[in-house]
Amino acid sequence: MGIDWDRIEREFYQCNKCGLCLAACPVGKELLLEKYTPRGKIQLARFSRNGNLEISERLRDIFTECLLCGACTVTCPSGVSLTDLFVAMREVLTSTTGLPPNMKPAVEAIGESHNISNEDNSERDEWAEDLEELYNEVSGKDQAEVVYFVGCVASFFPMVQYIPQNVIKILDAAEVDFAVLGGKEWCCGFPLIGAGAPGDLTVVKEHNLDMVRSLGAKSVVFSCPSCYRTWREHYGPEFSLFHITEFIADLLEHGRLKLGGVEETVATYHDPCDLGRHGGVYDAPRKILQAIPGIVLKEMENNRARSTCCGGGGNLEMTDPALSRRITKKKIEETQATGADTLVTACQQCVRTIKGAVRREKINLNVFDITETVARALQV
Incomplete structure (x- = not known):
């Protein structure tokens, strides 16, 4: 792919170390160590790039403790493209130290x-x-x-x-x-x-x-x-x-698909990271749900660009499954706080991650991909 180091290195110095990203980072809030936060990783990347920090498997493993969810990027008041920086560092570290064993x-x-x-x-x-x-x-x-x-x-x-x-x-x-x-x-x-x-x-x-x-x-x-x-x-x-x-x-919108009603359901919608923050698609899923009679939509406290990751992003499910599950637990708690009986999302990985946790913990919560909701409402 080729890394644009001129651009990446500008990101190092654009960070003003304000720490707002710490409050947005699910990993940082769980591990509570600076090196696992977006701010800490920027400094590690800068020192490594400047030759002041040895590239090692330990450094590689620190950068794998990341969902690549982009919550830090949308929070950063200085406009630092943190996700791009972390992906670039993973490439450098993997090329030097090898793949993380679980990947x-x-x-x-x-x-x-x-x-x-x-x-x-x-x-x-x-x-x-x-x-x-x-x-x-x-x-x-x-x-x-x-x-x-x-x-x-x-x-x-x-x-x-x-x-x-x-x-x-x-x-x-x-x-x-x-x-x-x-x-x-x-x-x-x-x-x-x-x-x-x-x-x-x-x-x-x-x-x-x-x-x-x-x-x-x-x-x-x-x-x-x-x-x-x-x-x-x-x-x-x-x-x-x-x-x-x-x-x-x-x-x-163009009348090519007709949807009927479904059994009354109080639902909340989870914005997948790659569809929402990285794709800019927020309105379409909500328009679909609002077009189906019987669905009452309640938003989570953190929604749209502020949505919290399900815990299954960034390959974290493979590299640190225990941490992934801790983050998923927080997502489920946020869902339950809405009073909804159903979580709808638009990502197969989010469904796998959240539904898997719901089954393990025997939580009374329905978890569906939005295509299931549409299919149930189809008028054929």
């Missing part, structure tokens, strides 16, 4: 099997077993206006395989001309960037672009915010890119 299997799997699970990539479509007729139609197309890019997590993790099932039902109900890539889809490359090992990003990027080009598509739709973000930031402007919430909101 190595996922990175190697992407190179070998083209997915994070190291599964046979031809099994990417196992989520479609109950929708064989519809899936065969959309996966067998030679041409389509829209490609639905499913992503690794929703393809291989049973807990969230209902998301792509819902998406293809919704797109079909709206009579969208769309296709899916099935086993021809490769990991978008997002985990490589977070691991500080973006060397193979070009390979997966060019493959995925070629697959979409082969269908003559004009647009790509994503239910995974991290895939969406990776395409927006690294794949170039060749195609129009939409998160599924943006796409559904547009279908509703």
Whole structure:
């Protein structure tokens, strides 16, 4: 990818050490040591870059204790691009000291099997077993206006395989001309960037672009915010890119999708980091929920750009699962404070992280991806 060190080094000196980022950082608030805070990491990066601090596995591990959620960046009054700085440092540290041990299997799997699970990539479509007729139609197309890019997590993790099932039902109900890539889809490359090992990003990027080009598509739709973000930031402007919430909101606005009511539900919406802070998509999910009779929407104290991470970002779930769970617990407590019985989000990783914690702790809280809410309200 290439690091723009001139720009990154300007960030070092733009920080005025005010400490406002400390109050926004979920990791810093849990670990309570300066070196784990955004302010502390900036100083470690500066000393390392200036040659005053040795690059080591310990330093690498400090920078892995980060969700890359961007809460510090939107809070910073000096406009420091902290997330960019932390990603750059991960790349430097990984290239020098090697991958963090818990990240190595996922990175190697992407190179070998083209997915994070190291599964046979031809099994990417196992989520479609109950929708064989519809899936065969959309996966067998030679041409389509829209490609639905499913992503690794929703393809291989049973807990969230209902998301792509819902998406293809919704797109079909709206009579969208769309296709899916099935086993021809490769990991978008997002985990490589977070691991500080973006060397193979070009390979997966060019493959995925070629697959979409082969269908003559004009647009790509994503239910995974991290895939969406990776395409927006690294794949170039060749195609129009939409998160599924943006796409559904547009279908509703133009009368192409009809939704009925659902059983009365008090819901709160969790803004995923990669969709909200990193993608700027806040209104579309709320417009969808407000368009469904029966849903009463209550906002969390921290919402939109101030939303707190679910605990599953930045590969933290792999590098420090205990810390990830502590942060998830705080997210659930914030959800419960709204009085909502249902948490709706728009990210398969957020669903996995929060729903997994709810199940472990036997908490009475429904956790849904927004596509489930839309699918239940579909008028076909």
